[in-house]
Amino acid sequence: MRGLTGRRAIVTGGASGIGKAISVRLAEEGCHVGIFDLNVDAAREVSGLACQVDVTDYGSVQAGVARFEAESGPCDILVNCAGWDSPRLFLETSPGDWEKIIAINLRGPLNLQHAVCPGMAARRRGRVVNIASDAGRVGAGLTAVYSAAKGGLIAFTKSLARELATSGVTVNAVAPGPTRTPLLDASFGDDGARWLSSVEKAIPMKRLGEPEDVAGMVAFLASDDAAYITGQVISVSGGLTMAG
Numbered sequence: 001m002r003g004l005t006g007r008r009a010i011v012t013g014g015a016s017g018i019g020k021a022i023s024v025r026l027a028e029e030g031c032h033v034g035i036f037d038l039n040v041d042a043a044r045e046v047s048g049l050a051c052q053v054d055v056t057d058y059g060s061v062q063a064g065v066a067r068f069e070a071e072s073g074p075c076d077i078l079v080n081c082a083g084w085d086s087p088r089l090f091l092e093t094s095p096g097d098w099e100k101i102i103a104i105n106l107r108g109p110l111n112l113q114h115a116v117c118p119g120m121a122a123r124r125r126g127r128v129v130n131i132a133s134d135a136g137r138v139g140a141g142l143t144a145v146y147s148a149a150k151g152g153l154i155a156f157t158k159s160l161a162r163e164l165a166t167s168g169v170t171v172n173a174v175a176p177g178p179t180r181t182p183l184l185d186a187s188f189g190d191d192g193a194r195w196l197s198s199v200e201k202a203i204p205m206k207r208l209g210e211p212e213d214v215a216g217m218v219a220f221l222a223s224d225d226a227a228y229i230t231g232q233v234i235s236v237s238g239g240l241t242m243a244g
């Protein structure tokens with residue numbers, strides 16, 4: 001892909017699953033990758049530059065960005081991939097549950113974009129890719145608050161894309177469908193195998209996504225080939241969601 005060699009990329013949630021595959025792919029394309037994750041030991045196994053950052057904490061994010069830019073140089077690419085959910089019926093959740101889900105999936109990406117985008121705009125070059133979810137486009141059972149947070153992230157992506165459109169910074173979202181990761185495995189407990197097999201039957205391509213399926217789209221959106229694409233939401237879901 002064009003224009004990725006030597007670029008500096010921050011990937012949140014890069015210690016596991018989809019974020020790990022994105023970090024590996026961007027490194028293969030020649031990027032200097034810094035991983036911001038709570039699990040710094042796992043992050044270190046993926047990338048040379050691993051920062052222990054809690055994306056929900058603005059101070060922690062600012063300190064991580066300052067360290068990354070001091071060690072690697074200005075950030076060219078930001079991928080917001082850290083995410084979390086614990087699927088339950090909405091009527092059985094509490095306000096405390098909502099706070100955690102919204103903090104990680106929506107406020108986290110806001111913190112990162114607020115810390116990184118001013119520098120990108122000043123340098124007149126930047127790529128932001130927000131990892132949303134098809135749940136944020138069409139809703140999903142047992143994940144009402146998570147879907148709301150991801151839907152909020154999609155609306156934010158489009159709005160910031162408009163705000164930064166003339167500054168050389170693009171902002172796009174990738175919406176994975178069900179993808180084989182530790183988060184998916186943890187989400188459905190004992191019922192998981194039965195649920196996953198019914199989901200596989202509903203996917204036109206008849207298989208779950210793999211983290212690497214998402215990584216290619218992120219690398220494309222981060223590259224020079226995607227210079228004229230902003231404010232878009234791309235589903236990577238084997239055809240499960242065909243949104244207009």
Ligand code: NAD
Pocket residue numbers: 012013014015016017018019036037038039053054055056080081082083084104108131132133134175176177178179180181182183184
């Ligand atoms: P995962 O659990 O394998 O990885 C998530 C990573 O985020 C972990 O390394 C975790 O330590 C990190 N993280 C969590 N909270 C954090 C915080 N507060 N600060 C910093 N790091 C934190 O999950 P995954 O399945 O790879 O999910 C990656 C992204 O893709 C998430 O945004 C998720 O919502 C989204 N997604 C996943 C699926 C799926 O089926 N797996 C589907 C749609 C969207």
